[in-house]
Amino acid sequence: MSDSRFLTLGDAVEDENFPEADLVLRRGRHIDRDETALYGFLSDAADHLEPFYRRFGCELVHASEGYFCLLPTNDKLGRRHLGVPEMLVGQALALLYLDPSTLQNGGVVTKQDALSRLAGVTGSDALTRPSTRSASGWTSAWPRSRCAPSSARR
Amino acid sequence: MRAVEQVERIAAWGAARRRSWSEYYQYVHRYLCDVVRLDPSRALSERLRTQLSGHVTRPFSLTVANAPSIKLLRDVMPAPSAKPPVKRPRAEREKQPSESAPVDVHALIAAHVAEEVKAGARGLTEVTERVLAKLPAEDRFLAAGRVAEALAKLEETERERERPWLPLSDGMTIEEWTVNGAITPAPSATEQHDER
Numbered sequence: 001m002s003d004s005r006f007l008t009l010g011d012a013v014e015d016e017n018f019p020e021a022d023l024v025l026r027r028g029r030h031i032d033r034d035e036t037a038l039y040g041f042l043s044d045a046a047d048h049l050e051p052f053y054r055r056f057g058c059e060l061v062h063a064s065e066g067y068f069c070l071l072p073t074n075d076k077l078g079r080r081h082l083g084v085p086e087m088l089v090g091q092a093l094a095l096l097y098l099d100p101s102t103l104q105n106g107g108v109v110t111k112q113d114a115l116s117r118l119a120g121v122t123g124s125d126a127l128t129r130p131s132t133r134s135a136s137g138w139t140s141a142w143p144r145s146r147c148a149p150s151s152a153r154r
Numbered sequence: 155m156r157a158v159e160q161v162e163r164i165a166a167w168g169a170a171r172r173r174s175w176s177e178y179y180q181y182v183h184r185y186l187c188d189v190v191r192l193d194p195s196r197a198l199s200e201r202l203r204t205q206l207s208g209h210v211t212r213p214f215s216l217t218v219a220n221a222p223s224i225k226l227l228r229d230v231m232p233a234p235s236a237k238p239p240v241k242r243p244r245a246e247r248e249k250q251p252s253e254s255a256p257v258d259v260h261a262l263i264a265a266h267v268a269e270e271v272k273a274g275a276r277g278l279t280e281v282t283e284r285v286l287a288k289l290p291a292e293d294r295f296l297a298a299g300r301v302a303e304a305l306a307k308l309e310e311t312e313r314e315r316e317r318p319w320l321p322l323s324d325g326m327t328i329e330e331w332t333v334n335g336a337i338t339p340a341p342s343a344t345e346q347h348d349e350r
Contacts, residue, residue, distance in 0.1 A: 025219065026219050026221035027219070027220070027221065028218030028219045028220050029218075058219060065188065069218070069219075070218075070219040071217065071218075071219075072217060072218075072219050077219055077221045078219065078220045078221045078222055079217050079218065079219055079220050080217070080218060080220040081215040081216070081217055081218075082215045082216045082217075082218060083215070084209075084213060084215070086215075087209070087213075087214070087215050087216070088206065088209060091202055091205060091206050091209075092206065094202055095199060095202045095203065095206065097189075098189055098193070098196070098198060098199045098202070099199070103181075103182060103185060106174075106177065106178045106181055107181045107185075118206070121203055121206040121207055122206050122207055122209060122210070123207075126209070126210045
């Protein structure tokens, strides 16, 4: 805390980056190192903001991979579970990031690359399984009990 | 001039290439830190592959924050394009009926005809002209025929073999009759009104 440029929580809240960082985190987005201003602000103000968000029932997570996000621990702030398509695409992109062949393109991944990798790993049948979009977001035609959140399964 | 443009173009191209190379260098450097150093045995890739292939049988999902946006109520304003409804001030549109004496047009015309004959008019054209002058313009066409009817009842008229048609000042043309003399003295308009 000693190397932080913010002495108090008030200093952090008064910073010009606080409103945008706060809104982005509350909407469930991750802030990674490419967003230099917001990531730098959160890195400096994390010691003050962690207890601040804990009062809202959220944990301000600073992952070693280099990103910040809010992890809700109760329903005070509102939360949602990512849908099946979001989870599949996210894992496929992570797999592509780890693939050395992606280095040749400087980390640029096309839509076709992502779909090909997804189809190769999960199989075309699983990929083309129908998904429908409901008012609350993407839901799969797979059994609802299987899509229950991890906390519910526990 | 062209040499300057060429130099500027080469400078811009060089800056873009340097920026692109810098980004690529940073990306490779990060990849080496994240993947090669932290996951040399590629265990993370293998774990991801396993999760993806088994997602159908063992699905899971991440939980993220989803705070709803703040809703600010605004003042209700009428749409700018909405025109105000057509209105007119409240008033009593129905007029109350009033009592008035009926006007017998036939008797009135007969009285006028009698007056003119008495005054010396001796032809249908002359009588009609004088009587119509006393009436409103919109009633004159209708009254012209009634003048002839009243004159025929009042006086004995005479028609020539050749019946001349003479114009009136109102644009009408009527057949001319000649009045011989008084047969039946007709009451004046004032007398008829008194009788009613």
